[in-house]
Amino acid sequence: MGIFSIVNGVYVMAGSLLLGALGGLLGVFAVLRKQGLLGDVLSHAALPGIVLSFIFLGEKNLPILILGALVSGMISALLIDKIVASTRIKMDGAMAVVLSWFFGIGILFLSYLKRMENVSPSGINDFIFGQAAGMLQLDVVLIGTVFGLGVLHVLIKWRQIKLMIFDRNYAHVMGVNHRFNEVLLTVIFSFGIVISLQAVGVVLTAALFITPAVTALFLANSLWATVLWSVTFGMIGGVTGAYLSVMYRDVPTGASIVVVLSLIFILVVLFSKKGFLMKMLEGFRYRVRVSYENAVLSCYRMMESGDCPEMTVKKDLVKGGVLVKLVAWRALVKKKLVKFVGGQWVLSKGGLEFGRKLIKKHRLWEVYLANKLSMDAGKVHLEAEDMEHILTDEMVVRLEKMLGNPKVDPHGKQIIS
């Protein structure tokens, strides 16, 4: 049995797809304009308006209900503005107070509504946690219209919007009517929140707008890419979430959408190119490289000073944590920097060459510090520490040229070209 065997299955799927796209699109601009929390306020504060429209009409009437939601959301936004403008209370404090205040009143109205006679409160519960299964043709048309308006505004005013969000003063100077664009974006955003309430619920609607955008911003390097990713994530979250909630009857849509979106967020933050795991891996790789390069270096130094002419590489030359040591040793063998001869590991020909290159980097840097930065010859060794892991071959060529191909370092040790 698939979702399309439900009477309104087509509408549910189309509606949730559009809803996800809508959330993804408008969310990007809301987040960039630091209005993420406004979405939370608007959705929670819409509840009294929704319940009142039930109480007065005695039944569900979508347009009136949306109007009620919009009006009570707007009153909350104005209240917040007033509080911030006329007291010392800051934006976040005012938002938190008004959000819970309106939501509380909404819940009170709701319990009153449920005790009323002659009123069918069927469907009202959907507005708390969301129920996509109730979507009808009208919902799809409404969502589609707001999405269309959003796309149109963004496409036509793309450059103005970009300029205005990034640099408001510059936009003004360039003659962009930023007030108009700001108001229009906020109005479309508010409409978007309100028409999502039935499917996603007042408690979690904001997440449909914010989570895809935040995820996309983590990933993308341009505004275009951010919008495309965000819309894609929104659509995946919307459709998957709605599908899950319809197929498993008791799952509220808001919850299942948010779970899917959060999962995408976690995956991106962990596994994307800029994600945590990549960062950790990079750090680990660097430590491994430093570890085996140091091992080769110490072996080379011992050979040079005559302490170890046979160039034996003992495993305790490799330093670091257990895992670093293990991987670094494997790298030495794999890169054929060491070879197993006569029952012991010794530096290979390649290893010798590698050591010579590393020591050259270190000593060139010492020369640079002593000659160009006039540092004390006794100090330069410590200051040059680790530079042999950082200098690239190109930098070495340039350093050599700049320093006039020095033959010895400040301690009189040889630099072999």
Next chain:
Amino acid sequence: MKKNENVVEVRDLTVVYDRVPVVWNVDIEITKGHLVGIIGPNGAGKTTLLKALLGLTESVSGEVSFFGDSYGNVRKRVAYVPQRDSVDWDFPTTVYDVVMMGRYTEMRFWQRPGDEDHNVVKRALKNVGIEDLAERRISELSGGQKQRVFLARAMAQQAELYLLDEPYAGIDVATEKTISDILKDLVSKGKTVVVVHHDLSTVKEYFDSVIMLNVRKVASGSVEEVFVRGNLEKLYGGSLPFMDNLKI
């Protein structure tokens, strides 16, 4: 255009915040081809003055004209470099893209940047020495690099008058030199440059004229005539120890 034509004319400009005047009855004339520093203590209204000229801050009185015309008619001929910290550098965009913003007034919404726009942007990037950072995301730039991006964006506008707000604040020595060279070069090509500046020790080196502002205008004119101990004492309210280091 005559050599001595006034590029900026300000009459009786007053800006008030919360009933406290921040810019009071200021008259200014800036003639073409000058490199002008606006100097004064913190809170003297330097940035406010610049913003009021551009209509970014409402003024309670005064007349401002650019090239003998109202600002709305000559926008394209005026380039503005805001303070670096006034924008969100985490915005998802690249260096190239920000500099292209300087060309936005040239395009209608359905148009894409043309060859001319791309050439101008590339040249601006090269001029400020960041052509190799073109595709870098702006959140990854240093303070000096950000300032170069802003200057490149203004240059991409190919304006005649440049208004810069504290471009020398908190940047590295190399960037400071680059910016000063570029501004001098612009002036040598007949452009006019006005800079809000706070570092008195570099005034003589960077500017040929100064406007001394401390809510009211204290003095204005060429650096040799105006940037003298008497005026500085008036500007900063009494003698200040650091003046001995200025060799004036």
